[in-house]
Amino acid sequence: MPELGLNTISFAGRAAASTQFKTLYSEGMALVEETASYLDGNGRAASKVLPRMASVLYAAESMRLTTRLMQMASWLLLQRAVNNGEMTREQVLAEKSKVRLDSFNVDRNAPGWNDLPESFRDLIERSLRLQNRVALLDREIYRAPEAAIVPDNENGVQAQINLLQTAFAGN
Template sequence: MRETGKQPMTDQSANTISFANRAAQSSQFKTIYAEGMGLVEETAAYLDGPGRAAAKVLPRMASVLYAAESMRLTTRLMQMASWLLLQRAVNNGEMSHDQVLSEKNKVRLDGFNVDRAAPGWSDLPESFRDLVERSLRLQNRISLLDREIYRPDEASIVPDNENSVQAQLNLLRTAFNAG
């Protein structure tokens, strides 16, 4: 057998680099934090203003769907905001890792997917659907970061609505502040 100068890949975990801890403490985390909190504010303003007016003129099926999806949207955003605030607290030294783990158990970052084929979905206002889509993308990014930081054994599990390549690219963008 000829020697190639390369080490055998017997234990990949020994060579694995966790970008998550770097990402969680990077300036890019501040960007994700600002994006998440901004989306919370934007959604609240929409639902209290233009969204309320738009909901009044929706067909019945779309109106029911709008009510259900707006509740899911606000719940999803509040869960993400809770996670972001906890991560900011640990980054700033305001909470210990153990305290965050205890509180983080109350936060749900999954199970809020949307059925875009549901009757009435296409009748929903485009602005509303955009908020839902943006919240889902942000949820996927935060969920991936959460798994990388707090559940590294599950980090290779990717949600059905996000492919593994895109998930890794998102994590790398976060870690290295790439646009």
């Protein structure tokens, strides 16, 4: 009997070059554009009339939001480049080490949070959900091969189903 996990199909690797990736890519780039438009337009106007605490929080969160989106966009562009054969996996590995997909803490209980414009808070929440999807796909695509082996006490099929549900979950 072959060792469990050695012949496991990498759904994440296939998903990275699939229609689902294209959808994730489109969502990510659309969110970058929507956020830039908001911050330069309605967000700028809304931030000028915020109470002091909310104004300081808005400035900090807008920087975090922008950074989060730029990191995700960088990852998405790198993945698209490898999918299109423009870069090798090794080149992408070297470049993606500069990309941070870890979470930036958002304190929804911070003073002024509830005073932030609802549309701004929505952009933050959507960016966090997208970041989680990208980070999950990144871990699955680029983890070490030995990490792909399913432990004897784990159901391999259920693990793949959980991965698929998380990776391709909608907003």
